[in-house]
Amino acid sequence: MSTSFVIAGAGAVGLATAEALLRQGAAVTVLERNEVGRESSWAGGGILSPLCPWDYPDAVTRLALRGMALFPAWAERLLHETGIDPEFEASGMRVFAPLDMSSALAWCGSHGMRCATGADGSLLLPEVAQVRNPRLLQAQRAMVERLGGRIVEQCAVQKLNVEGGRVRSVSAGQGDFTADGFVIAGGAWSSQLLGELAAGAAIKPIRGQMLLFKFPAPPLPHIYLQQDLYLIPRRDGHVLVGSTLEDVGFDKSTTDEARDRLVQRAAVLLPQLADMQPVRHWAGLRPGSPGNIPTIGRHPRLQNLYINSGHFRYGVTMAPAGVEILLNEIEGREQALDVSPYRWGQVADETAKRI
Numbered sequence: 001m002s003t004s005f006v007i008a009g010a011g012a013v014g015l016a017t018a019e020a021l022l023r024q025g026a027a028v029t030v031l032e033r034n035e036v037g038r039e040s041s042w043a044g045g046g047i048l049s050p051l052c053p054w055d056y057p058d059a060v061t062r063l064a065l066r067g068m069a070l071f072p073a074w075a076e077r078l079l080h081e082t083g084i085d086p087e088f089e090a091s092g093m094r095v096f097a098p099l100d101m102s103s104a105l106a107w108c109g110s111h112g113m114r115c116a117t118g119a120d121g122s123l124l125l126p127e128v129a130q131v132r133n134p135r136l137l138q139a140q141r142a143m144v145e146r147l148g149g150r151i152v153e154q155c156a157v158q159k160l161n162v163e164g165g166r167v168r169s170v171s172a173g174q175g176d177f178t179a180d181g182f183v184i185a186g187g188a189w190s191s192q193l194l195g196e197l198a199a200g201a202a203i204k205p206i207r208g209q210m211l212l213f214k215f216p217a218p219p220l221p222h223i224y225l226q227q228d229l230y231l232i233p234r235r236d237g238h239v240l241v242g243s244t245l246e247d248v249g250f251d252k253s254t255t256d257e258a259r260d261r262l263v264q265r266a267a268v269l270l271p272q273l274a275d276m277q278p279v280r281h282w283a284g285l286r287p288g289s290p291g292n293i294p295t296i297g298r299h300p301r302l303q304n305l306y307i308n309s310g311h312f313r314y315g316v317t318m319a320p321a322g323v324e325i326l327l328n329e330i331e332g333r334e335q336a337l338d339v340s341p342y343r344w345g346q347v348a349d350e351t352a353k354r355i
């Protein structure tokens with residue numbers, strides 16, 4: 001591929017897109033408003049699966065399952081080629097009641113996902129894996145740089161300059177950048193960044209708060225999930241507890257209320273937490289989208305403008321699959337999946353209003 005791309009946004013999705021384009025031989029510049037990988041991708045839990053996959057439409061599980069299938073080799077490549085370990089681990093996820101066991105078992109059966117019921121009415125999904133987000137992002141950055149990509153931080157894209165049905169350049173904090181193709185991977189900011197070019201891509205911030213605890217050794221054998229509350233044990237004894245789902249705009253502040261509620265619910269699954277103080281409490285802004293379905297592909301009118309955004313709750317899980325779809329579209333290759341739900345311009349205005 002003897003072309004050049006500018007990517008707006010250096011989260012997990014923008015960096016994964018950059019890596020894939022670089023591997024195809026493109027010249028890639030990634031423009032990041034702040035620092036690399038400090039927004040939603042940093043804030044997330046790194047569970048590589050939808051929480052209760054049986055609760056989601058096919059368009060979500062298809063992309064998630066493809067991402068889950070691609071992840072082990074990707075994580076291994078990142079570790080091998082950068083020396084930074086994203087701590088990919090098939091730790092398994094135990095889902096506690098209340099859950100719709102018959103739907104869950106039927107879904108696992110029809111999607112080839114191993115599962116085992118527990119005497120306590122829980123369901124173990126032993127294949128569900130996790131990564132440690134900050135390390136994944138460090139490895140992704142190192143990989144992009146190793147492949148010759150250019151990353152420009154403190155450089156917000158402010159305007160897309162359109163001429164003759166194409167984007168000619170973007171005006172950004174450190175000047176104008178020209179390229180053959182442009183990819184918007186601005187997470188929760190993607191629709192705002194596109195302005196009148198959003199063309200139905202209805203992505204908005206949905207805040208998630210997270211707590212971090214530290215134990216001398218991992219206190220849980222698996223990720224624990226109860227409804228939308230999860231506990232994620234890391235290798236070094238850290239445990240993440242998350243998360244909230246709040247429609248509060250671009251506000252990343254944390255609240256005592258959310259902290260208390262998360263601790264109270266988490267202590268049902270891990271009673272020691274009731275007497276512990278979190279070592280950290282933060283919030284991130286997910287790129288919320290209708291139905292949790294991202295927009296991936298070419299702009300409906302501008303032939304060299306692409307988007308890869310709106311992965312909402314599962315952008316880390318879906319990252320390798322979304323990139324595969326985008327690269328197939330850019331290269332004109334046949335898609336391995338039905339990609340119609342992700343097409344840009346697919347979301348009707350009415351649906352957009354409902355998120």
Ligand SMILES: Cc1cc2nc3c(=O)[nH]c(=O)nc-3n(C[C@H](O)[C@H](O)[C@H](O)COP(=O)(O)OP(=O)(O)OC[C@H]3O[C@@H](n4cnc5c(N)ncnc54)[C@H](O)[C@@H]3O)c2cc1C
Pocket residue numbers: 008009010011012013014031032033034035036037038039040041042043044045046047048049155156157158185186187188189190193207208209210242243244283284285286287308309310311312313314315316317318
């Ligand atoms: C609390 C929480 C828990 C989560 N847990 C999970 C989980 O367990 N598993 C999972 O798969 N997903 C999880 N997610 C969701 C996941 O983190 C996101 O879907 C994913 O990180 C989105 O990646 P992104 O690269 O699109 O966005 P981001 O990581 O937000 O990256 C977008 C980047 O674009 C930059 N940007 C914005 N505007 C501009 C501009 N104008 N110019 C240049 N740069 C710009 C931003 O600064 C940012 O760095 C969680 C999210 C949160 C908040």
